[in-house]
Amino acid sequence: MYEKAVEQFHIAKAIQDNVPEVFFNLGKLHECLGDRKTAFAQYEKVLELDHNFVPAWVGGGAILQGEGKLDAALSAFDKALTLSPDYAEALFLKGNVLRALRRYQEALDAYSKCLSIDPKVPFVLGAYANTKMLICDWSHFDEDLDKIKSQILQSQEVIPPFPLLALIDDPDLQLMAAKTWTNNENKNLEVSRVVHKDTHSEKIRIGYFSADFGFHPVAFLIAEIFELHNRQQFEIYGFSTGPNTEDPMRKRLEQSFDEFIDVHSWSDAQIAAKARDLKIDIAIDLTGFTQDGRTNIFALGAAPVQVNFLGYPGTLGASYMDYIIVDPVIASENNQRYYAEKLAFLPDAYQPNDRKRTRPKNRVNRNKAGLPEQDFIFCCFNNNFKITPHQLDLWASILKQVEGSFLWLLEDNPMASQNLRYEISKRGVSIDRLIFASRVAPEDHLHRMSAADLFLDTSPYNAYTTASEALWVGLPILTRIGKSFCSRVAASLIRAAGVPELITTTDDEYVELAVNLARSPSKLDALKWRLGQAQENAPLFDSERFTRNLENLYLQMHEKSELGQPPAQISVFEGKA
Numbered sequence: 001m002y003e004k005a006v007e008q009f010h011i012a013k014a015i016q017d018n019v020p021e022v023f024f025n026l027g028k029l030h031e032c033l034g035d036r037k038t039a040f041a042q043y044e045k046v047l048e049l050d051h052n053f054v055p056a057w058v059g060g061g062a063i064l065q066g067e068g069k070l071d072a073a074l075s076a077f078d079k080a081l082t083l084s085p086d087y088a089e090a091l092f093l094k095g096n097v098l099r100a101l102r103r104y105q106e107a108l109d110a111y112s113k114c115l116s117i118d119p120k121v122p123f124v125l126g127a128y129a130n131t132k133m134l135i136c137d138w139s140h141f142d143e144d145l146d147k148i149k150s151q152i153l154q155s156q157e158v159i160p161p162f163p164l165l166a167l168i169d170d171p172d173l174q175l176m177a178a179k180t181w182t183n184n185e186n187k188n189l190e191v192s193r194v195v196h197k198d199t200h201s202e203k204i205r206i207g208y209f210s211a212d213f214g215f216h217p218v219a220f221l222i223a224e225i226f227e228l229h230n231r232q233q234f235e236i237y238g239f240s241t242g243p244n245t246e247d248p249m250r251k252r253l254e255q256s257f258d259e260f261i262d263v264h265s266w267s268d269a270q271i272a273a274k275a276r277d278l279k280i281d282i283a284i285d286l287t288g289f290t291q292d293g294r295t296n297i298f299a300l301g302a303a304p305v306q307v308n309f310l311g312y313p314g315t316l317g318a319s320y321m322d323y324i325i326v327d328p329v330i331a332s333e334n335n336q337r338y339y340a341e342k343l344a345f346l347p348d349a350y351q352p353n354d355r356k357r358t359r360p361k362n363r364v365n366r367n368k369a370g371l372p373e374q375d376f377i378f379c380c381f382n383n384n385f386k387i388t389p390h391q392l393d394l395w396a397s398i399l400k401q402v403e404g405s406f407l408w409l410l411e412d413n414p415m416a417s418q419n420l421r422y423e424i425s426k427r428g429v430s431i432d433r434l435i436f437a438s439r440v441a442p443e444d445h446l447h448r449m450s451a452a453d454l455f456l457d458t459s460p461y462n463a464y465t466t467a468s469e470a471l472w473v474g475l476p477i478l479t480r481i482g483k484s485f486c487s488r489v490a491a492s493l494i495r496a497a498g499v500p501e502l503i504t505t506t507d508d509e510y511v512e513l514a515v516n517l518a519r520s521p522s523k524l525d526a527l528k529w530r531l532g533q534a535q536e537n538a539p540l541f542d543s544e545r546f547t548r549n550l551e552n553l554y555l556q557m558h559e560k561s562e563l564g565q566p567p568a569q570i571s572v573f574e575g576k577a
Contacts (some may be wrong), residue, residue, distance in 0.1 A: 002032050002188075020050045027059055032188035034267035034296070036063045054084045058093065065097055068243065073097050088118035095127060104135045104415060122184065125151070126159025133166060133385040135415040138423065141389055152177050157184055162289045165314060166386050169460035169482040171338035178317030179340070181289065185296060191320055192301040194276060204558050207237040207280035207303060209271075210311065211292035213253045214245030217465035218286055218311050220442065223249065224354040226256040228547040234554070237280060239263050239271060241287070241294050268296040275302035281558055285321070288312025304561045308341055310351065313464065313486040315339040322567040323557060325550075326350050329492040330485055336569065338484075344553045345571040348539035349496035351489070352546050353468050358443045359535065360473050364451045371435060371451055372406065376518050379408035379452035379475075381437070381445070381466050384416040386458040392420070395456060396427035397511050402518040408452055411436035449473050453524060454517055462490035471497045471540065474531040476517070476524065478502050480510040496540035499527055 009026050012019070027042030040063045046056035061076030077094040080087055095110035111128040114121055129144045145167055151158035152173050161178045168174070208226070212218040229236050238257035243264055244250060254260045259278075263271045271294070275283060283303035287293040288311045298306045299320050308316050308324040315324060317340045324341035327350040331343055366373045378398065380387075399405055411417050421431040437448070446469055449455075455470045455477035457463050462479060463470070467490045470477045479490035481503055491503045504510040517524050535541055552572040560567065 002029050005029055006033075018049055020046045020053050020056070023049070024053065024056055024059070027056070031059070031063070034269045036066060036267070039063060052083055054080045054087060054090070057083070058087070058090050061090075061097075062093055065093065065100075070097050070101055074101070086117050088114050088121050088124075091117070092121050092124045092127070095124075095131070099127070099131050099134070102413060104131055104413065107131050108137075122157035123160055126163055129159065129167070130163035130385065133163070135413060136384055136387060136419040136423065137415075138389045138419075149173060152180070155180050157181075160289065161314065161317070162312070163385070165484070165486045166388070166461040169484050169487045171314075171335070171484040174484055175315055175317055175338055175340065178289070178315050180317075182295065182316060182318045186299050186318075189296060189299050191299045193320065194301045194304045201235075203231075203233060203235045204554060205235045205237065205279060205281045206554060207239055207275055207278070207283045208257075208286055209239040209241060209283060209294075209297060209302070210286035211240075211242030211294070212287060212290075212311065213238060213240040213242065214250040215247045216245075216249075219249050219253060220354060220357065221465055221468065222286070222310060222352050222354070223252060223256065224356055224543045225352045225547050225550065226253065228543055230547075230551060231258070234551065235259075237261065237278060239275065241271065241297075242292050268294055269300055271297045272300035272302045281305060281561070282307060282554055284309050285316075286311045288316055289314075305557045305567070307344070307557070313489055314484065315341060323553075323570075325553065326485070327492055327496075329481075329495055330488050333569070342567040343569045344557070345569075346546070346549050346553070347572055348542075348546070348549070349492045351464075351468065351493060351540075352550075353472070353541050353543060355541060355543050357472070358446050360447045360450050362450075364448045366451050369437070369448050369451045371408065376402055376405040376454075377408055377452045378402075378405060378454050378456050378514070378518070379449070380456050380458060380463075381410045381449070381470075382458045382461075382463050384410065384412040384420075386461040387420070388458070388460075389423070391458050392423055393427065394507055394511055396424060396429045398456070398514045398518075399429050399433050401511075401515045405518060406433050406435050407456070408435045408437060411438050445469070446473055449475050454478060454514065456514060457490045460484060460487040462487060464489055467493045468540070471531055472535065474528050474535075476502055476527045476531065478504065478510065478514055478517070480504050480507065493540060496538060497531060497534045498538045498540075499530055499534075502527070 006029050009022055012022050023042045023045040027039045030039035040060055043056045043060040046053050057076050057080035061073045064073035074097045077090050080090040091110050091114035095107045098107035108131055111124055114124050148159050157180055161181050164177050235258050238260040240262045241264055280303040282305040284307045285298055288308060290311050306321050308321050321341045323344040324339055325344045327346045330350055336343060371377055395407055417436050421434055424434055425431050449470060450473045452475055455475050457477055457479035459480045460482050467477055481488055481491040494502050504513055549572045556570045
């Protein structure tokens with residue numbers, strides 16, 4: 001009863017307006033109501049009355065962090081820790097800011113101190129383990145993982161769902177972690193649903209919600225789909241919950257919707273209310289548990305039908321999400337138990353692609369890319385946190401069997417590169433066999449990928465947009481399919497590109513096929529030729545086909561909703577064509 005509590009504290013404030021605790025509690029209540037601006041003003045008032053009121057520094061810092069004002073947030077947490085050096089929550093939040101600032105060792109120090117003071121601070125162990133993965137620090141890897149698994153099984157708040165994807169290939173544990181996270185996120189909300197309503201018009205209103213409408217991999221994938229939607233049947237709305245990146249992709253997206261609404265500074269409740277006012281029929285969450293996700297918009301009820309799609313490769317574990325869009329490789333009809341949502345099957349890959357992106361015409365000069373001209377180049381441009389100790393074991397085995405070969409990796413940060421060199425040398429491979437590529441503009445990255453011979457995927461968290469990019473430029477990608485959504489993405493894309501022989505099911509198959517392809521130039525050239533043809537005729541790159549199939553699912557979802565029927569598993573093979 002947050003609104004009623006606010007009224008009571010305002011009565012208290014009227015009686016005596018110089019009590020810091022009154023303003024602090026008002027701040028916490030406004031946070032619960034999703035009004036961060038008012039909450040921050042209350043915390044400022046607390047500090048006017050008592051500059052040493054530590055929880056107000058922490059509360060204000062958390063709001064600043066949520067708004068992306070990282071330096072200011074860090075200053076607030078430092079002030080809190082100056083006043084109270086063992087304040088565990090402040091140490092945890094400071095670690096989160098330092099991680100966002102890419103100051104990884106400092107973040108680890110903050111998390112480590114927090115764990116030593118209070119290991120039960122929610123999600124601190126997961127943040128600690130994830131930060132170590134970001135720099136490929138695998139010390140105590142198995143020990144940390146065992147603790148995380150044990151605490152997930154006890155429904156403890158140990159790790160956010162997203163970093164867990166790179167650690168385990170266990171859809172049961174992923175579902176449990178998602179439910180625990182969602183329950184924590186929703187604990188201050190009254191979860192509600194938009195009930196069946198009268199049809200407002202002949203067109204179905206689709207609302208896409210994303211923090212990534214700009215220079216981001218999700219936008220690179222889905223941009224053309226917005227443009228291709230059938231405007232005779234659908235009205236398309238974009239709700240941008242992230243900052244305005246003011247780049248060409250942002251401008252393209254703003255023009256691709258019937259209505260584009262920048263709601264970055266709005267509260268979750270305001271965004272959900274706006275969607276209801278617009279009578280959105282189907283709300284699509286394109287962010288999920290990835291950075292800046294705002295799932296509480298959907299907990300508050302944005303539309304009669306709510307869908308988890310594309311941004312997060314897994315279940316959200318939430319009762320208020322009706323569907324998750326998958327394909328026959330990502331999930332089988334027998335996999336429903338791994339998902340809180342009902343499965344909505346596309347016939348090809350669940351992932352869209354944009355045919356308007358750059359298509360390299362010629363192979364890039366290897367010398368310019370810093371590569372040896374004549375040797376065999378394996379590559380993996382996945383983010384460093386997706387590389388596990390076991391994955392590097394397999395890569396080391398491949399490099400040992402293919403003389404003169406090199407492994408070309410993304411250099412996300414110097415600490416990760418240094419640790420990977422150390423780890424590969426422990427496995428008996430010269431550090432000179434690893435070559436690191438710095439981050440460059442997307443068009444330049446697409447072009448340079450063509451210089452590699454074979455892409456070696458990671459597991460359990462596969463390549464995602466990166467896999468589509470590799471296939472788009474004609475670079476074969478070898479994957480090892482697993483059990484969970486994120487460990488089956490590359491297999492889904494490879495199948496839809498028409499080269500299913502690049503999908504392996506065991507470690508031994510993965511290593512053996514990588515070695516065989518490196519030793520068989522003719523086989524590799526044949527695969528590259530087929531991928532060249534795939535740009536023109538494979539389902540993976542047929543955006544028109546993808547859009548019509550996606551719309552077919554939307555039509556079925558809407559029809560069930562209008563008839564007052566509960567969500568149920570659907571496929572484009574059923575219902576309207």
